[in-house]
Amino acid sequence: MFALEAGAVQEILPATPPTRIPGAPEAVRGLVNVRGTLVTVIDAAEAIGLPSGLATGSGTVILVERRSRPVGLAVDEVLDLVSVASASLDDRASLPGVRPDLVRAVGSAAGQTFVQLETDVLLEPLLP
Amino acid sequence: MGHRVLVCDDAIFMRTMISDILTSAGYDVVGEAETGVQAIERYRDLRPDLVTMDIVMPDMGGIDAVREIVKDDPNAKILMCSAMGQQALVVEAIQAGAKDFVVKPFQPSRVLEAVQRVLG
Amino acid sequence: MDVRQYADLFLTESRDHLTAFNHLLLEWERDPAAPEPVGGIFRAVHTIKGMAATMGYGAVADLSHRIENLLDVLRRGEKPATPATLELLFKSADALDRAIADAVAGKDAAAPLQALIAQLDREAGTGAAPATPGRQRPSAPVMMPEAGPGRGRTVRVALRPQAALKGARAILAIRKAEALGAVSAVAPAPAAMETEGFDGTFSFRLDSEADAVVVEEALRAAGDVDTVEVAEELHEVVAEGVRARHIRVDLRRLDELMNQIGELVIARGRLASLTSRLAEPDLDEVALQIGRLAGRLQSEIIQARMTPVWQVFDRFPRMVRDLAKQMGKQVAFRVEGKEIELDRTILDELADPLVHLLRNAVDHGIEPSEDRVARGKPAVGQLVVAAVRERSSVAIRVSDDGRGVNRAAVLARAREMGLVAADQQELGEQELFRVLTRSGFSTARAVTDVSGRGVGIDVVSTAARALGGSLEIRTEEGKGTTFTLRLPVTLAIVRALLARVGSELYALPLTHVAETVDPKPEEIHRVQGRETVLLRGRLLPLVRLHEVLGGSAAAPAAQRLPVIVLEMGERRTGVVVDALVGQQEIVVKNFEAPRGMLPLFSGATILGDGVPALILDAGGLM
Incomplete structure (x- = not known):
C-alpha cells in the first residue's frame, strides 16, 4: 500500500489504453489523451520494482504535477484519502522490498501500514 | 490543320490515352516524351503549340522541365497532368510557368476544356 | 492621459524605425553619394524623436535630436559623409537602440549618452542650440498608414464545388488577374489555400484599369470558376480601405487561439466519425457546416500568424557588416526572398541558428582578401541568405563562397574520436553530415581552427528538427558551403x-x-x-x-x-x-x-x- 501527498495529486482517472512509446523503459506505459493534453503514464508498480499485475489500460491513473506538467501514475486502485498528522509519519523507515530512497515516510491508517512515495526519485530514471 | 501537341508522360498508357483524346478532337499529336529531359529536347525540336506534362517522371520531373522550357520560350503553353493530392506540386508548376492543369483520372471533356483554355 | 499604455507600441515602432536607420546606413556606406539614404534616416530619427518626446523619454528625444542635427547638415551637403561620420552614425544607432530599451524599462538617463552627444555636436558643428525649434509634435504615437495605390477593386471568386485541387486552381486564377494589374490583399493567403479547409472562395484587391467584364473573363479562363464578383468602390471608400489597418496583438494570444483551434479541428474529426456511424441527415448537415467553419477559422488564424522573414532577416546586414569589420574580412552580403512568410514561432526559433550560421560563414568560411586573391577568387567574399517557397515547406539557404569544409581535418578528428573506423580514408557526403552534426564534435576547438567550420552545427540541426524541419549541408573545398534549413510553413x-x-x-x-x-x-x-x-x-x-x-x-x-x-x-x-x-x-x-x-x-x-x-x-x- 502506497500513498502520495494529496496536494500533489491533480486528478484521478480511469485508465485508458495508452499509445506505446518505442524505446522507453518498461515502466513507461505510454501516452494518453486527457481532454486534449498528452500525458505520459508510468506504471507505478513497475517503477517501484514490484511485480505489476496490471494489464495496460486497466486500473486507475493518478495525475501528479511534475515541473508544472502532468504525469500519470497507473495504479491498481485508489483506496482512500486519509488525513495523517505529520508527526505520525515515521521518517524513512526501511521496508522490505522497497528501495529506501523511494520512501518519503511511513505511516499507518486504519491499522494498515503505508509508504508515502518520493515521486521525484521514482520518476527521475524515467523522465528527464 | 489542328494545333500541334507534345505529350509527356512516363507511362505509355497515359500517353496513349491522352493522345487518343486529343487526336479524336482534331488535334495533331506530333511527339511524345517519357522523361523531363526528353520533353525539353522534343520541345526545342518540335516547337509544338501545346505540351501536356506529367509531374512525376524519371530523369527530370515535369516541374523542372516546365522551368527549362519556359526559360527557352516564355510563351510555351504547358498543361500539367496531376494526380489527386499533388496540390503543392501543381502550385509549384504554375509558379514555374505552367498555364493550366487537369487532374487524373481524366475525363475527356475536362481535358479538352483545359486544352481549349490554354490555347485561348 | 496616461501614456504608459503606449510603451509597447512605442518600443515596437521605434525598433522598426531603427531597423530602417541601420539599413539605410548600410546603403549609404555602399554609395556615399546617394541622396536617398540620408533623407530616409532623417525621417526615421525624426519620428523616433517625436514619439519619445510624447512618451516623456527626454534622453531618447535629446539623442535623436542631436543625430537629427548632424543628419540635417549632411543632408544639405554642408559637410561630406566621411567613413568616420558614418561610423559615428552606426554608433549612434546602437546607442539609440539601447536608450530606447532603457527608457521603456524606466531608466531614461541622459548621463551615459553625454560623450556621444558631444561627439555628434562636434561633427555637426553646432552647440547645444536646437537646430529645428518648434518642430516637436506633441501628438500621441500614431501608426503610419501604409501608402497604397489610389484605385482598386475587390474581387471575389468562388470555384465550382466539385473542382479538384481548389488551391492550385485559385492560384491559377490569381495569376490570370496579375496579368491585368497589381494584385494584393489575397485572402485567404496562398499558403492557407493549400490546406484541406479551403473551400474555393477567395478574394483579392486588383489595381487595374480593366473593365469588370474583362476581369471576369480573365478569371473564368482559369477554369472551374463558378462566380466572380468585381466590387466597384467609391473613391473615398477605397482610400479608407487602402490604409492597412493593423493592430498589434500579443503573440501569446495567437498561440492560445491556435491551441483552441487545434482542439476544434480534433473535435471536428471526432464529430465526423460519429455522424458517419449514425447516418442522421440533419446531424450530417450540421456537422458538415461546423467542419467548414472550423476549416475557415483555421486558415484565418494560420494566416494571422504568418510573418514575412524580413522581420528577422532585417537585422542581418548590419550584423554581418559589423562582424566582417571586426574580423577584417570583405564580405558582400545579400538577402533574397524577404517576403516569404513563415509561422511567427518558427521564425522566432530560427533567428539564433541563422545568426550562428552567418557568424560561422564570416568567421571561418570566407577567407581574408589576400588569401582569396592568392587563390584566384574575387577579393570580396559573397554571403547570401535566401528564403524560397518549396512544395509544402520553406527552404532557407545560407551560402558562402569561402573555403569550404576541410574534409581531411574533419576525418582526422572523427577518427580520433572514434566516430569512424581508424583506418577510414575518406568521408562520404552522408558521413560528413553525420559527423558535423554530432553533438560535441563540432564544438571541438581543434576542428574549428583547422577546418574553419563546424562550430555548433549540431545546435542548428537540432533546432531545425525540433521545428519539424531538416538541415542539409553541401560543401566543396575551396569553393564554399551552403546550409539549407527546410521548415514547415506552419508549426501547429x-x-x-x-x-x-x-x-x-x-x-x-x-x-x-x-x-x-x-x-x-x-x-x-x-x-x-x-x-x-x-x-x-x-x-x-x-x-x-x-x-x-x-x-x-x-x-x-x-x-x-x-x-x-x-x-x-x-x-x-x-x-x-x-x-x-x-x-x-x-x-x-x-x-x-x-x-x-x-x-x-x-x-x-x-x-x-x-x-x-x-x-x-x-x-x-x-
Whole structure:
C-alpha cells in the first residue's frame, strides 16, 4: 500500500489504453489523451520494482504535477484519502522490498501500514 | 490543320490515352516524351503549340522541365497532368510557368476544356 | 492621459524605425553619394524623436535630436559623409537602440549618452542650440498608414464545388488577374489555400484599369470558376480601405487561439466519425457546416500568424557588416526572398541558428582578401541568405563562397574520436553530415581552427528538427558551403500521412514525403547489406519501420509493401510500413518524452478517435 501527498495529486482517472512509446523503459506505459493534453503514464508498480499485475489500460491513473506538467501514475486502485498528522509519519523507515530512497515516510491508517512515495526519485530514471 | 501537341508522360498508357483524346478532337499529336529531359529536347525540336506534362517522371520531373522550357520560350503553353493530392506540386508548376492543369483520372471533356483554355 | 499604455507600441515602432536607420546606413556606406539614404534616416530619427518626446523619454528625444542635427547638415551637403561620420552614425544607432530599451524599462538617463552627444555636436558643428525649434509634435504615437495605390477593386471568386485541387486552381486564377494589374490583399493567403479547409472562395484587391467584364473573363479562363464578383468602390471608400489597418496583438494570444483551434479541428474529426456511424441527415448537415467553419477559422488564424522573414532577416546586414569589420574580412552580403512568410514561432526559433550560421560563414568560411586573391577568387567574399517557397515547406539557404569544409581535418578528428573506423580514408557526403552534426564534435576547438567550420552545427540541426524541419549541408573545398534549413510553413497544424505498423498508428508529416510506392517483395534486393528497391533507375534504401520501432507482432507478409519515400535534398529513403491509412491534418502537441525514447519522434498528436499517435521525424529516419 502506497500513498502520495494529496496536494500533489491533480486528478484521478480511469485508465485508458495508452499509445506505446518505442524505446522507453518498461515502466513507461505510454501516452494518453486527457481532454486534449498528452500525458505520459508510468506504471507505478513497475517503477517501484514490484511485480505489476496490471494489464495496460486497466486500473486507475493518478495525475501528479511534475515541473508544472502532468504525469500519470497507473495504479491498481485508489483506496482512500486519509488525513495523517505529520508527526505520525515515521521518517524513512526501511521496508522490505522497497528501495529506501523511494520512501518519503511511513505511516499507518486504519491499522494498515503505508509508504508515502518520493515521486521525484521514482520518476527521475524515467523522465528527464 | 489542328494545333500541334507534345505529350509527356512516363507511362505509355497515359500517353496513349491522352493522345487518343486529343487526336479524336482534331488535334495533331506530333511527339511524345517519357522523361523531363526528353520533353525539353522534343520541345526545342518540335516547337509544338501545346505540351501536356506529367509531374512525376524519371530523369527530370515535369516541374523542372516546365522551368527549362519556359526559360527557352516564355510563351510555351504547358498543361500539367496531376494526380489527386499533388496540390503543392501543381502550385509549384504554375509558379514555374505552367498555364493550366487537369487532374487524373481524366475525363475527356475536362481535358479538352483545359486544352481549349490554354490555347485561348 | 496616461501614456504608459503606449510603451509597447512605442518600443515596437521605434525598433522598426531603427531597423530602417541601420539599413539605410548600410546603403549609404555602399554609395556615399546617394541622396536617398540620408533623407530616409532623417525621417526615421525624426519620428523616433517625436514619439519619445510624447512618451516623456527626454534622453531618447535629446539623442535623436542631436543625430537629427548632424543628419540635417549632411543632408544639405554642408559637410561630406566621411567613413568616420558614418561610423559615428552606426554608433549612434546602437546607442539609440539601447536608450530606447532603457527608457521603456524606466531608466531614461541622459548621463551615459553625454560623450556621444558631444561627439555628434562636434561633427555637426553646432552647440547645444536646437537646430529645428518648434518642430516637436506633441501628438500621441500614431501608426503610419501604409501608402497604397489610389484605385482598386475587390474581387471575389468562388470555384465550382466539385473542382479538384481548389488551391492550385485559385492560384491559377490569381495569376490570370496579375496579368491585368497589381494584385494584393489575397485572402485567404496562398499558403492557407493549400490546406484541406479551403473551400474555393477567395478574394483579392486588383489595381487595374480593366473593365469588370474583362476581369471576369480573365478569371473564368482559369477554369472551374463558378462566380466572380468585381466590387466597384467609391473613391473615398477605397482610400479608407487602402490604409492597412493593423493592430498589434500579443503573440501569446495567437498561440492560445491556435491551441483552441487545434482542439476544434480534433473535435471536428471526432464529430465526423460519429455522424458517419449514425447516418442522421440533419446531424450530417450540421456537422458538415461546423467542419467548414472550423476549416475557415483555421486558415484565418494560420494566416494571422504568418510573418514575412524580413522581420528577422532585417537585422542581418548590419550584423554581418559589423562582424566582417571586426574580423577584417570583405564580405558582400545579400538577402533574397524577404517576403516569404513563415509561422511567427518558427521564425522566432530560427533567428539564433541563422545568426550562428552567418557568424560561422564570416568567421571561418570566407577567407581574408589576400588569401582569396592568392587563390584566384574575387577579393570580396559573397554571403547570401535566401528564403524560397518549396512544395509544402520553406527552404532557407545560407551560402558562402569561402573555403569550404576541410574534409581531411574533419576525418582526422572523427577518427580520433572514434566516430569512424581508424583506418577510414575518406568521408562520404552522408558521413560528413553525420559527423558535423554530432553533438560535441563540432564544438571541438581543434576542428574549428583547422577546418574553419563546424562550430555548433549540431545546435542548428537540432533546432531545425525540433521545428519539424531538416538541415542539409553541401560543401566543396575551396569553393564554399551552403546550409539549407527546410521548415514547415506552419508549426501547429500540419498535413500528415497516417501509417499503420503492427497494431499501431504513426503520423508522418508531408514536409519530406516525396511520394508513396508499393513494390512487390521480390523487387527488394540487398545492396551492401541494406535492403533497397530500384525506383525509376535509382536505388532507394529501405527502412522497415516495424523493425525499427519494435512492438507488437509482425504483420503477415503482404503481396505488396507500402513504402513512403522521404526526400531531404539529395537524400532519399523508403520507409516500409504495414499499411497507409490516409492523409489528414494533425495538430502537433508536446509531451513529456521518457528517457530512452527512440530519437525518431518530433511530437505527438491526437487522432479523430481521441487516441494519441506519435509523429515520426523524417530526419531521424534517414
